[in-house]
Amino acid sequence: MFKKIIFYLIICFSLSTSNSIYTQNQINLDVDNDLYFDSRDMYYSSGIFLSFSSLKNIDNKNYFNHFKIGQLIYTPSSRYEINPLQYDYPYSGYLFLEMTKQKQISENSSFTLGGNIGITGNASLAKGMQNLYHDLVLNLPDLAWKSQMPQEFQINLVANYFSGFKIEDNVNFTTNLYSKIGTYQIMTGINFGLLIGNLSWVSLSDNIITNSKNKFSFYLGTHQEYYFHDYKLEGSLFNDNAPLTMISNKYRNTIEVGLQKKFGNLQILSTFNSMSKDTEMQRTPRHPFLKISLTYQFD
Numbered sequence: 001m002f003k004k005i006i007f008y009l010i011i012c013f014s015l016s017t018s019n020s021i022y023t024q025n026q027i028n029l030d031v032d033n034d035l036y037f038d039s040r041d042m043y044y045s046s047g048i049f050l051s052f053s054s055l056k057n058i059d060n061k062n063y064f065n066h067f068k069i070g071q072l073i074y075t076p077s078s079r080y081e082i083n084p085l086q087y088d089y090p091y092s093g094y095l096f097l098e099m100t101k102q103k104q105i106s107e108n109s110s111f112t113l114g115g116n117i118g119i120t121g122n123a124s125l126a127k128g129m130q131n132l133y134h135d136l137v138l139n140l141p142d143l144a145w146k147s148q149m150p151q152e153f154q155i156n157l158v159a160n161y162f163s164g165f166k167i168e169d170n171v172n173f174t175t176n177l178y179s180k181i182g183t184y185q186i187m188t189g190i191n192f193g194l195l196i197g198n199l200s201w202v203s204l205s206d207n208i209i210t211n212s213k214n215k216f217s218f219y220l221g222t223h224q225e226y227y228f229h230d231y232k233l234e235g236s237l238f239n240d241n242a243p244l245t246m247i248s249n250k251y252r253n254t255i256e257v258g259l260q261k262k263f264g265n266l267q268i269l270s271t272f273n274s275m276s277k278d279t280e281m282q283r284t285p286r287h288p289f290l291k292i293s294l295t296y297q298f299d
Helices: 002-017 126-138
Strands: 022-035 043-058 061-075 094-107 109-120 153-168 171-182 185-196 216-230 251-265 268-274 286-298
Touching: 043 126, 061 126, 094 126, 094 153, 109 126
Parallel strands: none
Antiparallel strands: 022 043, 022 286, 043 061, 061 094, 094 109, 109 153, 153 171, 171 185, 185 216, 216 251, 251 268, 268 286
């Protein structure tokens, strides 16, 4: 069933892009990890995302079709604890495919709509991926992954609206309203901040190449979010299959500092992120991770 749905979405995506001539194709790799700041994984431990984007122009308005595959990994802070009652965060993984369509509304604004399908539990490959990395790179013993969130199919809709405002030359204020509705998460949030550098119709954190000039940009902002449901902590809305659940913090926030630079066809983005608690069970008040994003534009 899962394979049939993936095949159907790929066919739909191909049909939606077959009637236009694209002027630009890009491939992007995003890696989130917290090991840059600590000798151990915990909470939002890892995120890996590989995406392909195609740009078309209709009546002087740009459109991006994005196709992404990603994996999220969450772990408790006590790496080698085998008693789940001592965990301050459930083990959880999410492997997903996502397709979105992004439309330019004005010179400095855009709207994005799409969805993703995925799988949690053993089929997410999170346990194997993390332990393989620990074995090959860090030379550490395997994590037990006791009482992880169960294997279930997930489907979600995603939407966001981005808008930027010029304060003066190369000084800008940006806002990004976004939401997710589905079995994995039901949430809404706003991201706003100060952007020093070139203002585009896409968010800096998307790391999409929209300008031919090799410019440097700096960003300082914050995410303010409200969660109505979060599967990785609370389990399913429809059953009680999760062996370990925790009360999710409805309100959360993240502080974000980013640097972006374009080198020819390659654009590099690095952002430092400091997250508030997802659940009050967490032992630390905030959790840092670093995002490294590489985008390559094909001629």
